[in-house]
Amino acid sequence: MMRALPNSTEAYLGAAIAALGTDDFAPAFYAWLHRCIEIDNTTMLAYFQTRRPEILFCQARVPSVHERIDSDYISGAYLIDPFHELHVTRVDPGLYRLRDFAPDQFHRNEYFASYYRRTTLVDEIAYVAYPAEGVSVHICLGRDASSGRSFSPRDMEIAHRLSAIACGLVAKQWAGLSSSGDYTDAALVDRVRQRLIERHDIALSQRQSEVALLILRGHGSVSIGLRLGISPQTVKVFRKQLYRKCAISSQAELFSLVMPLLSD
Structure with a gap:
């Protein structure tokens, strides 16, 4: 009741x-x-x-x-x-x-x-x-x-x-609020890739950048694999490549590297 x-x-x-x-x-x-x-x-x-x-x-x-x-x-x-x-x-x-x-x-x-x-x-x-x-x-x-x-x-x-x-x-x-343009994760990934090249001379692939974004959001290897349609083992390979290219060894370092690029 x-x-x-x-x-x-x-x-x-x-x-x-x-x-x-x-x-x-x-x-x-x-x-x-x-x-x-x-x-x-x-x-x-x-x-x-x-x-x-x-x-x-x-x-x-x-x-x-x-x-x-x-x-x-x-x-x-x-x-x-x-x-x-x-x-x-x-x-x-x-x-x-x-x-x-x-x-x-x-x-x-x-x-x-x-x-x-x-x-x-x-x-x-x-x-x-x-x-x-x-x-x-x-x-x-x-x-x-x-x-x-x-x-x-x-x-x-x-x-x-x-x-x-x-x-x-x-x-x-709040019917008077307005917005324009189209937001997608692909646009955010492209922005991060471009700024990593411009500011740190780090060239990530599209897939490596997608994995980086999902790591920062709190997804584990299995969850990332389901999102991207790849196996957890393949996710781990991309994570290793990502860390090696960025010369980092932890999620904390990834956070410190990428977050300033999001705040511009």
Whole structure:
């Protein structure tokens, strides 16, 4: 049996609807979501095709959640973030939980160690909506060190029940956003290859560059092989070639070499 939503939830939803089209919408929208599900933080942002994301609204109990969002995430790290990949692959509108779609080695990769762990996030879900062509808006809702708890099955049940309402409101509120161009991983791979040649005189093949990008996102050899249609052993060969050409011996060194190329 479904439990009733907390008292006055409808009033909070009404306030969010009344605020549509104004700067008051985001905080009112968050207040409604927080009334329905206990949330430690939110990050509302828009992803575009060929330009950096735009932060629409942030709130957190723990300052470290957003401490480096401008200097690290927006400047380039977003390109290897699992949520950005949802934008690239244009998933259906709805609710997504990071632990359900993150790459198999996400918690072991350098992006997680150098950025994500510092946010103290222990669980994260997001509503994904498409207010305009080439634009996706993600309403990320997190649990962090302030509570130290993951979302419960009951929390997730409620979050799914709210999905159509949340995505509909988001699409309406940010319908004025616009984007142009076409973003693909192939374009990103080409950019990295070109900049490695220009700045480091390192000439990677297309496949080596694809493997590098997937390593940075947190994919292991099996996952990379499935993505590229090659065997895990072949992935290991490309990884060795990649490391040798770059004169590196670890994922951390690969991260240090490539990340500055993404942030331009």
